[in-house]
Amino acid sequence: MAKRNAVVVTHTRLRQTGTVVAEAVSQLRVAGFEVTIIDNTEAPDFGVQPPCVSDDTEIVVVLGGDGTILRAAELVHCTQVPILGVNMGHVGFLAEFESFQIDEAIRRVATHDYSIDERMIAHVDVWLPGATKPIEDWALNDITLERADRGKMVELSIRVDDVEMNSFGADGVIVSTPTGSTAYAFSAGGPVMWPNVKALQLIPLAAHALFARPLIIGSGSTFTIDILDDSMSEGWICCDGRRQRALPQGTRVMVRESRDTLRLARLSGMPFTNRLVSKFDLPVVGWREHARNEASGQSLHHGHTFPAAAYAAGVAVAGDAGVAGTEPDKPGERDGKAGA
Numbered sequence: 001m002a003k004r005n006a007v008v009v010t011h012t013r014l015r016q017t018g019t020v021v022a023e024a025v026s027q028l029r030v031a032g033f034e035v036t037i038i039d040n041t042e043a044p045d046f047g048v049q050p051p052c053v054s055d056d057t058e059i060v061v062v063l064g065g066d067g068t069i070l071r072a073a074e075l076v077h078c079t080q081v082p083i084l085g086v087n088m089g090h091v092g093f094l095a096e097f098e099s100f101q102i103d104e105a106i107r108r109v110a111t112h113d114y115s116i117d118e119r120m121i122a123h124v125d126v127w128l129p130g131a132t133k134p135i136e137d138w139a140l141n142d143i144t145l146e147r148a149d150r151g152k153m154v155e156l157s158i159r160v161d162d163v164e165m166n167s168f169g170a171d172g173v174i175v176s177t178p179t180g181s182t183a184y185a186f187s188a189g190g191p192v193m194w195p196n197v198k199a200l201q202l203i204p205l206a207a208h209a210l211f212a213r214p215l216i217i218g219s220g221s222t223f224t225i226d227i228l229d230d231s232m233s234e235g236w237i238c239c240d241g242r243r244q245r246a247l248p249q250g251t252r253v254m255v256r257e258s259r260d261t262l263r264l265a266r267l268s269g270m271p272f273t274n275r276l277v278s279k280f281d282l283p284v285v286g287w288r289e290h291a292r293n294e295a296s297g298q299s300l301h302h303g304h305t306f307p308a309a310a311y312a313a314g315v316a317v318a319g320d321a322g323v324a325g326t327e328p329d330k331p332g333e334r335d336g337k338a339g340a
Helices: 012-017 020-030 066-076 099-110 272-280 287-295 308-312
Strands: 004-009 033-038 057-064 083-087 115-127 135-139 142-147 154-160 163-170 172-176 199-205 215-218 223-227 235-239 243-247 252-266 298-301 304-307
Touching (some): 004 020, 004 066, 012 020, 020 033, 057 066, 057 099, 066 252, 115 235, 135 142, 142 154, 154 172, 199 252
Parallel strands (some): 004 033, 004 057, 057 083
Antiparallel strands (some): 115 135, 115 252, 142 172, 223 252, 235 243, 298 304
């Protein structure tokens, strides 16, 4: 029987204080894997590729949150090794399973019962003043270019495919992949992009400008960001919140789609839309429908309406099992206007 290798990536605190890591390693070994544990990886320098897992690694199992998955991504970059995330953190947007599902996750890994979700990666070239070649790096989530001096703005010029679009003073900009659109970019007011969209978005951070809206470009285009020579502050670049360095005035940063992708192991067919609603606990009903049902003495639960008294008393009501399988609204039951 061929040797099967797996790598478990976690963090020191979880390994020392919990039993989940030991249980996962034990189950992988019972399933026939030789297991390597990595629990503390320092962020490499910007532009430096850390050692990757060996090519004969079958899978990398990540026990932690999204930050731990981003650390694991550095270990599989430029390889074909997939990552399976088991959420031990808060949101866990990139994770496939929660911690209480670890038994099922390992069983599915052992039987190759998973699919591969290839995620777009951003490539960045940093041209320092007078340089003859760029410093190269990459990001699964996002690349941020921010002011180095916290008391001053950084002056930036933004180009798309060598056409100047805007220039402004700002706290900085975020260039995000679709995967990163639910992270820092989302907090900064950027739109959510579905993972199968081949695009990059740029979101200005507190720009002092009349026009400073998010920009989205296709995968064949390039964002070029120049730190102007007369900028009041130097810049600071950071990839995925880990690999970072200072950038002097006159630096040019170019971001495009990478030729490489990151492979995520998926064990369920849950669409991204369902994951988005679940992880963000989105209110799927607008205020107009809430107002209508309050006025009519109805309570609302997951898009269904039923008598308030019955719901308060805990009485089982037909249709309360979920959205699937319920009848659509009959003509005339809604006013035809979109909710908030």
